[in-house]
Amino acid sequence: MGMWAWLWRLLKRPDDQRVMGYDVRRDENGKLMWLDTESNWRDFTDRTDREVAREVDYRGPNLLPFNRPSGMAADQADWNLWWLDTFERHRRYQDNPERYIAYSVRARREAGLPELIRPEERPS
Numbered sequence: 001m002g003m004w005a006w007l008w009r010l011l012k013r014p015d016d017q018r019v020m021g022y023d024v025r026r027d028e029n030g031k032l033m034w035l036d037t038e039s040n041w042r043d044f045t046d047r048t049d050r051e052v053a054r055e056v057d058y059r060g061p062n063l064l065p066f067n068r069p070s071g072m073a074a075d076q077a078d079w080n081l082w083w084l085d086t087f088e089r090h091r092r093y094q095d096n097p098e099r100y101i102a103y104s105v106r107a108r109r110e111a112g113l114p115e116l117i118r119p120e121e122r123p124s
Helices: 005-012 038-059 079-093 097-110
Strands: 017-019 022-026 032-034
Touching: 022 038, 032 079, 038 079, 038 097, 079 097
Parallel strands: none
Antiparallel strands: 017 022, 022 032
């Protein structure tokens, strides 16, 4: 049995399960979906609060470059696009995605961050 065979077998199970600390299920097409459970919600809110704090620091008077969005190069750092992409991933892979998106928007507003703007809505 290969090194990752146990993980592959686990992910191929059709029922709800806990994988790497997260509650997940397979949808009707076999796509892995994050369940809307208390454990996942707690992990999500902790992670979102950290990301909002990083964005506040990034936009702050010191413009700390290491607080750029996860997975973005320094010269391409754009928190606006990062959040919009995150929301799209919620819509594709998360049960009850609007709950998660609403929390993120509310957390950003409470931190005094600017409203998100879709690229096609940005002024020229």
